[in-house]
Amino acid sequence: TIALIHGAHRMGNRTDADMARWRSLRFGQFIHWGLYAIPGGEWNGKTYNGAAEWIRSWKEMPHEDYDKLYRQFNPVNFNPQQWAAQAKSMGAKYMIITTKHHDGFCLWPSKYSKYTIASSPWKKDLLGPMIEAYNKAGIDVHLYFSIIDWNHPDYRASLKNAADSAAGKRFQVFVKNQLAELLQRYPTIKGFWFDGTWDDSWKNDGAFSDELEQYLQSLHPGLVMGSRLRADEKGARHFDSNGRLMGDYEQGWERKLPATIDDVHGNDWEAVMTVPENQWGYHAKWAGHVKTVNEILEMLVKSVSLNGNFVLNFGPKADGTYRTEEQQLMTGIGQWMKVNGDAIYNGTYAGFEKQDWGYYIRKAGTDSVYMVVFNIPVSGSLRVKLPARTSLTGASVLQSNATLTPELIGRNEYFIHLPNKTTDSPVVILLKTVTGENKEKGSFEKAK
Numbered sequence: 001t002i003a004l005i006h007g008a009h010r011m012g013n014r015t016d017a018d019m020a021r022w023r024s025l026r027f028g029q030f031i032h033w034g035l036y037a038i039p040g041g042e043w044n045g046k047t048y049n050g051a052a053e054w055i056r057s058w059k060e061m062p063h064e065d066y067d068k069l070y071r072q073f074n075p076v077n078f079n080p081q082q083w084a085a086q087a088k089s090m091g092a093k094y095m096i097i098t099t100k101h102h103d104g105f106c107l108w109p110s111k112y113s114k115y116t117i118a119s120s121p122w123k124k125d126l127l128g129p130m131i132e133a134y135n136k137a138g139i140d141v142h143l144y145f146s147i148i149d150w151n152h153p154d155y156r157a158s159l160k161n162a163a164d165s166a167a168g169k170r171f172q173v174f175v176k177n178q179l180a181e182l183l184q185r186y187p188t189i190k191g192f193w194f195d196g197t198w199d200d201s202w203k204n205d206g207a208f209s210d211e212l213e214q215y216l217q218s219l220h221p222g223l224v225m226g227s228r229l230r231a232d233e234k235g236a237r238h239f240d241s242n243g244r245l246m247g248d249y250e251q252g253w254e255r256k257l258p259a260t261i262d263d264v265h266g267n268d269w270e271a272v273m274t275v276p277e278n279q280w281g282y283h284a285k286w287a288g289h290v291k292t293v294n295e296i297l298e299m300l301v302k303s304v305s306l307n308g309n310f311v312l313n314f315g316p317k318a319d320g321t322y323r324t325e326e327q328q329l330m331t332g333i334g335q336w337m338k339v340n341g342d343a344i345y346n347g348t349y350a351g352f353e354k355q356d357w358g359y360y361i362r363k364a365g366t367d368s369v370y371m372v373v374f375n376i377p378v379s380g381s382l383r384v385k386l387p388a389r390t391s392l393t394g395a396s397v398l399q400s401n402a403t404l405t406p407e408l409i410g411r412n413e414y415f416i417h418l419p420n421k422t423t424d425s426p427v428v429i430l431l432k433t434v435t436g437e438n439k440e441k442g443s444f445e446k447a448k
């Protein structure tokens with residue numbers, strides 16, 4: 001291994017209570033909200049085909065036009081209690097809110113910048129009421145913070161000369177001050193979700209990112225921060241130059257999921273997902289495929305089955321309301337989660353051989369294993385192959401509590417026959433297992 005000062009400082013996952021809590025939540029709501037919701041992907045009658053929150057980089061959007069939008073930001077229909085209630089009914093257990101996206105506009109009245117909500121017609125802090133409403137609803141809040149800041153005069157993508165370096169130093173002080181300010185204003189938040197850390201100016205100062213992470217942890221012990229924040233002294237990001245994960249969880253799964261457990265290398269991880277193909281902020285015209293409730297449920301279940309968290313993104317409109325498609329998704333997902341959430345919360349990798357019908361999820365630290373069925377075979381028989389020395393002592397349909405009688409078809413192998421082959425939403429079966437050397441024979445094993 002290479003001797004590193006600013007590489008990973010820990011081997012393996014965090015084992016403290018704050019991280020265990022993050023791990024148990026499994027399902028989060030991302031909210032991308034800011035000035036970009038005003039144009040909503042359109043300007044001067046033209047449609048921007050990129051991600052709506054990147055419209056300032058579009059040649060058809062003059063920077064000065066974008067930078068004046070704050071004068072119109074006035075979310076008169078903003079109702080944080082309603083947002084929290086809808087997130088709760090969807091089954092989300094944590095929420096990540098954009099405090100400041102790459103455009104640099106702050107949703108809180110930061111004392112370190114003029115480019116904030118305080119300069120808008122709305123004037124008032126948007127983050128405080130959100131955090132209060134979500135916490136009251138029993139939902140943890142994490143703060144998204146973009147290091148890239150297109151508005152700040154001292155932001156540099158790269159440092160080419162002494163003037164750049166001086167600006168870069170001032171910018172680092174600004175970042176540190178804003179983050180400390182966020183922790184001081186919102187002491188109940190549980191973590192930071194950093195973004196915009198790919199430019200050379202950041203990548204080439206691993207020491208600063210390392211010191212910043214430690215500084216934030218000192219201000220707010222237990223803070224959860226993913227792998228997007230840091231670079232090591234060689235400019236490696238997410239994984240240091242020895243291949244070790246930096247930060248508390250792998251944060252690279254953006255609009256993609258690991259294929260198998262081998263892709264996660266035993267690390268905690270989180271996937272963040274858009275409803276359309278690639279829109280985070282509000283875009284008036286969603287082009288391409290819009291994911292359905294069942295597609296999203298499969299991504300959520302697959303993530304949990306592979307020991308990860310799944311975060312679904314929402315892009316509220318400039319007036320503070322959600323578009324219909326997003327409201328309908330929250331309702332549909334919530335209906336399934338209400339009945340089957342037990343399979344998600346505290347869910348972990350079961351260690352059983354993957355089958356085509358769907359995914360196994362083990363309730364952390366127990367012998368309870370859920371089968372979440374997405375693909376019912378034409379035979380109606382779900383194959384279950386158990387690891388050696390593990391046997392079944394019970395099987396039931398989670399929703400109805402109907403008992404199932406698995407058929408032993410081989411050594412540690414069963415068929416579970418589903419009562420009916422048709423369903424328009426994933427079926428969850430709860431398996432009770434027992435493992436050990438001198439275990440009692442499982443209930444369904446024929447007497448020899």
Ligand SMILES: COc1ccc([C@H]2[C@H](O)[C@H](O)[C@H](C)N2C)cc1
Pocket residue numbers: 032051053054195254272280
């Ligand atoms: C260049 O490719 C990018 C850059 C930034 C992103 C940002 C999005 O604006 C959104 O905030 C997402 C979470 N983030 C990675 C996405 C793709």
